[in-house]
Amino acid sequence: MKLSELASVIRSKNAGPFELTFDVLFSDLETYHRVVNSDCLSAQRFAYLYKISVTDVLSVVHFLPALAIKITIRRSRGSGDLGETDVYGAQQHGPLLDVDIPE
Amino acid sequence: MTEVIKVLSPTAILGYGFPDASFQVGLDRNPNVIAVDAGSTDPGPHYLGSGKSFTDRVAVKRDLMRLIDAALSRRIPLLIGSAGGAGARPHLDWCVAIIEDCLKDLNRSAKVAVISADQSAGELLAAHRSKRITPLGPVFDLTEGLIAESTHVVAQMGVEPIVRALDQGAEIVVTGRCYDPAVFAAVPIRRGFPEALALHMGKILECAAIAAVPGSGADCMLGTLTHDSFVLEPLNPERRCTVTSVAAHTLYEKSDPRYLPGPGGTLDLTQCEFEAVDARRVRVSGTQFIVDTPYRVKLEGARPIGFRTISIAGVRSPDFIGSLDAILESARESVFSHFPDVAPEEATLIFRCYGRDGVMGSLEPMRDVVPHEIGLVIEVTARSQELADTLCASARSTLLHLGYPGRQSTAGNLAFPYSPSDVSLGAVYAFSIYHLMEVDDPVTPFPIQLRVMGASA
Numbered sequence: 001m002k003l004s005e006l007a008s009v010i011r012s013k014n015a016g017p018f019e020l021t022f023d024v025l026f027s028d029l030e031t032y033h034r035v036v037n038s039d040c041l042s043a044q045r046f047a048y049l050y051k052i053s054v055t056d057v058l059s060v061v062h063f064l065p066a067l068a069i070k071i072t073i074r075r076s077r078g079s080g081d082l083g084e085t086d087v088y089g090a091q092q093h094g095p096l097l098d099v100d101i102p103e
Numbered sequence: 104m105t106e107v108i109k110v111l112s113p114t115a116i117l118g119y120g121f122p123d124a125s126f127q128v129g130l131d132r133n134p135n136v137i138a139v140d141a142g143s144t145d146p147g148p149h150y151l152g153s154g155k156s157f158t159d160r161v162a163v164k165r166d167l168m169r170l171i172d173a174a175l176s177r178r179i180p181l182l183i184g185s186a187g188g189a190g191a192r193p194h195l196d197w198c199v200a201i202i203e204d205c206l207k208d209l210n211r212s213a214k215v216a217v218i219s220a221d222q223s224a225g226e227l228l229a230a231h232r233s234k235r236i237t238p239l240g241p242v243f244d245l246t247e248g249l250i251a252e253s254t255h256v257v258a259q260m261g262v263e264p265i266v267r268a269l270d271q272g273a274e275i276v277v278t279g280r281c282y283d284p285a286v287f288a289a290v291p292i293r294r295g296f297p298e299a300l301a302l303h304m305g306k307i308l309e310c311a312a313i314a315a316v317p318g319s320g321a322d323c324m325l326g327t328l329t330h331d332s333f334v335l336e337p338l339n340p341e342r343r344c345t346v347t348s349v350a351a352h353t354l355y356e357k358s359d360p361r362y363l364p365g366p367g368g369t370l371d372l373t374q375c376e377f378e379a380v381d382a383r384r385v386r387v388s389g390t391q392f393i394v395d396t397p398y399r400v401k402l403e404g405a406r407p408i409g410f411r412t413i414s415i416a417g418v419r420s421p422d423f424i425g426s427l428d429a430i431l432e433s434a435r436e437s438v439f440s441h442f443p444d445v446a447p448e449e450a451t452l453i454f455r456c457y458g459r460d461g462v463m464g465s466l467e468p469m470r471d472v473v474p475h476e477i478g479l480v481i482e483v484t485a486r487s488q489e490l491a492d493t494l495c496a497s498a499r500s501t502l503l504h505l506g507y508p509g510r511q512s513t514a515g516n517l518a519f520p521y522s523p524s525d526v527s528l529g530a531v532y533a534f535s536i537y538h539l540m541e542v543d544d545p546v547t548p549f550p551i552q553l554r555v556m557g558a559s560a
Binding site: 023059067074 | 144146148355537
């Protein structure tokens, strides 16, 4: 099943001008655990998906109170630097939508 | 000691507006303070670098007229954080002028404390040389050159300078760059409420009703703090706070929802509990504050990096799109060969290809999918506006008429939506400092000016 069919929120945003953070939120505990346990949003999988070095994945946090998985990466450039494509970082979530989560 | 303290947050950013009805509901609850945040680095380095506000003057005045009138009528403080968005001197002066204008229009006067956050190059150099400045996260190392080139450098103040201004009798406090929660936490902390809970409540209130469902950055929220917990309540009856909406908000724009660093310490949410009071209110407890020694503040700086000109065009020819990279490379070589005197470091030419990888750049995994049309932005950033204009015009005309193998549409390669096709965008800035600085005292770097403003002043 695609992540976009399981999550209630999939979003990206700057966390300060030098980090980009992705939030994946779920509506129920069962789905949250299913995705956490699938390991499909590990640092390695995320680095592969976005074609970045795994060392640029700064953290993967499972935050139970919000039924959320949060991934934070190093921005490829400071927000607004030459070559910027997304000053707020709000449209970098696309590749997450189609991540396949096994049963 | 008061056992309960209420903080009214009218809107997420001063200038975003709020419904009168929600605000009145908030006032009817007898808040002890009205606080509003105006700041963010989100809109990018231009605003800090140039000294311009990212909010509109008319919209800010509209909000301030209502906030000032309500606060003075009720004799409760009005606290405004990070004036003008970036919170440097020009932004602060801009906001203070609007406050004076409002007071005159309302035929009122008030004791206004103005707290600046600018850090001089001299102070920064001294701090840098004594190793009191360290990078904040994955950022470049600071150099003396970066300090010298920065047009504005601000530090984020904590609650301490605001508390000092309140001690001096300020009715309105307007600050330069400020830790977002500080204006919400200052009055509770001054009255002896727990720092951790006051700051955590401020962290949520600074976005007003964004933490509610449905969320809104332009609607009011009330925070009610006791000595062991706080309760959040949206003031528009159509919104509610749920455990999930409040917990989810702690993720927003943060790299780690469990630890939220700020001036002088870190909020630790690992023991935090969120519980529903009823269908619309959420109680939060268990937040801890880990004191950071020495006291450190966040620095933000921006420096000019050139002048920009862009031209926007569309492409629909399959043969052009099929050979896009080769064509763009050929155009680039042609442009720079026409201007052999321009050194490589004097100008940067970028072709943005919307429909392919315009949004995600190097992160785009679907770059190889061939689209049926491309939105092209030709962009030149150069040492002067004239040079940027010249090179952008050259790139635009070169690309319009460039021949390439297999070309059938020989009349022109680009579809321009506008005449004129090129737009001069002016000075371009980059973040030059995003670091932490150790300070001896949390108030000294933030000078407080107190003066009576308005009708009888």
